[in-house]
Amino acid sequence: DIVMTQSPDSLAVSLGERATINCKSSQRVLYRPYNVEHLAWYQQKPGQRPKLLIYWASTRESGVPDRFSASGSGTNFTLTISSLQAEDVAVYYCQQYYTVPLTFGGGTMVEIK
């Protein structure tokens, strides 16, 4: 199974400041024929269902604000919120969708400092 490890577990950032979340996969999740990383990021606000933010490691889902960006390749990936807003308080999960069993990171809780 591909193990997804996120860091940190939690993060407190001042409004308007940058938040960075890391995700490491135990194996590569690159689909070579299309040269795309099968890595997604989800946001889950308190009491709500998860929402897809990013797929193919760096492509924003439609409607996601451009303060959310992501990058990475190989086994190391990053989600960045460039200027934290109050509505961004949530738990963020990375997920590999390269192969079953699909696996999620443990989550990173982002709070306001």
Added chain:
Amino acid sequence: EVQLVESGGGLIQPGGSLRLSCAASGFTVTSKYMTWVRQAPGKGLEWVSIIENNGAAHYADSVRGRFTISRDTSKNTLYLQMNSLRAEDTALYYCASGQGFLTPLWGQGTRVTVSS
């Protein structure tokens, strides 16, 4: 409107069975990969099962042999038959869908509590 609506959760005794449903609208369940993901109270997301559009099914080790994923095209509904339930199966169960293994669309979840 494209959406997923889960139902069927509840309180069940250990060893019991429950069938969860996920009604799809705005698309057909056979046109997408359909997934179940669960979230235990205060915990993270755990993938449970997926059925591909060709009908191939896959399961997490923790539920294989106890849970069965299926779909009914006439009702446009996804199911999760859960047998031999354990306390550790207590969770909010989400239905999700997408092209391939990616899941952009999620339902609101249905809660399952396994307790005597």
